[in-house]
Amino acid sequence: xxxxxxxxxxxxxxxxxTRLFFFSLVVLIFGFFIANAPFFGVGEPxxxxxxxxxxxxxxxxxxxxxxxMVSVRLTNLWIRQPRPEAAITEALKxxxxxxxxxxxxxxxxxxxxxxxxQGVFVMVSRFQDGRVIVNGKKWRVxxxxxxxxxxxxxxxxxxxxxxxxxxxANYIRHIIQEYDDSIPVTPLIVFTDxxxxxxxxxxxxxxxxxxxxxxxxxxxxxxxxxxxxxxxxKKLEDFIAEFESATTSD
Numbered sequence: 001x002x003x004x005x006x007x008x009x010x011x012x013x014x015x016x017x018t019r020l021f022f023f024s025l026v027v028l029i030f031g032f033f034i035a036n037a038p039f040f041g042v043g044e045p046x047x048x049x050x051x052x053x054x055x056x057x058x059x060x061x062x063x064x065x066x067x068x069m070v071s072v073r074l075t076n077l078w079i080r081q082p083r084p085e086a087a088i089t090e091a092l093k094x095x096x097x098x099x100x101x102x103x104x105x106x107x108x109x110x111x112x113x114x115x116x117x118q119g120v121f122v123m124v125s126r127f128q129d130g131r132v133i134v135n136g137k138k139w140r141v142x143x144x145x146x147x148x149x150x151x152x153x154x155x156x157x158x159x160x161x162x163x164x165x166x167x168x169a170n171y172i173r174h175i176i177q178e179y180d181d182s183i184p185v186t187p188l189i190v191f192t193d194x195x196x197x198x199x200x201x202x203x204x205x206x207x208x209x210x211x212x213x214x215x216x217x218x219x220x221x222x223x224x225x226x227x228x229x230x231x232x233x234k235k236l237e238d239f240i241a242e243f244e245s246a247t248t249s250d
Contacts (some may be wrong), residue, residue: 001096001116006105010078010085019073024067031060076127084125087192087210088112091218102242107175108248110168111130115240117227120185122172123218124165125210128158129195137162137204161189165205179242183230190218 085104092102092114100116106112112123131142141158165187173185187205191198194211209217231239 001092001098001102002103003165004104004106005085009105013074017071017078017201019194020067020071020074024064024071027060027064031057031064031126035042059115065194080127082127082192082210084112084127084190084192084210088123088125088190088218091190091210091212092222093219095219095222099236099240101244107172109164110172113172114222115236115243116222117231118222118225119228119231120176120183121188122169122185123188123190124161124168126158126161126189126191127193128191129193131190131197131199132158133199133201134203134207135201157171158198161207162205165189175246176243179246180230180239183228183239190220 009029074233088104089102096114096116096118100114102115103113105111110122112125113176114121114123126142133140133142139158139161169185169187173181176183189203189205190210191208192210194209194214196209198207198209200207200216206221207216208221209215212219
């Protein structure tokens with residue numbers, strides 16, 4: 001299996017997440033220092049201008065809060081372990097033949113795309129742990145009050161994986177429809193954290209683990225699918241070449 005990743009994008013976003021974290025930390029520490037300047041012996045309350053408190057402090061808090069939220073979001077997407085590109089790559093070892101191709105972050109909003117004899121698969125990843133219930137299109141994360149509070153601050157709500165997966169698959173369908181619309185594009189939702197406890201009931205989109213020790217998992221799902229006549233042998237190589245040509249023509 002050939003693996004192609006947008007390493008430049010990954011490195012840039014990881015750096016941005018780290019830089020923004022330290023920027024947020026500096027802003028919040030600065031705001032705390034200014035708000036408590038008399039306590040540190042820097043000045044007395046009467047020395048602090050009204051403008052500083054009425055305009056400066058709220059502005060510092062807004063900047064600090066906003067940068068912190070963005071930093072947390074970027075950290076979840078680009079730094080938090082296990083990394084989805086690594087987990088997906090590891091899961092697919094031995095599931096597809098050597099002529100298959102796996103793309104990471106090259107066809108956004110489709111973050112992970114697999115082209116193999118079994119078809120074209122667009123994978124949406126989730127990093128949540130704990131108990132998650134999916135019934136059709138409905139998702140629920142079971143957490144207590146403290147867990148819900150942590151979810152709020154960590155910005156790790158599960159969102160709507162079905163919509164994200166379908167939109168990503170539709171994007172890839174649009175790319176390939178001009179030269180072969182007979183090949184199915186299947187959206188998948190994969191969970192990268194082995195600690196997650198999934199309860200799956202009639203999902204609209206297949207929901208899988210990347211950990212091959214837990215069922216249902218990505219490797220078994222792909223291996224159990226029959227190969228498509230349109231993607232056997234040389235046809236797979238030709239299709240991948242056409243796909244890459246269509247997505248790198250700019």
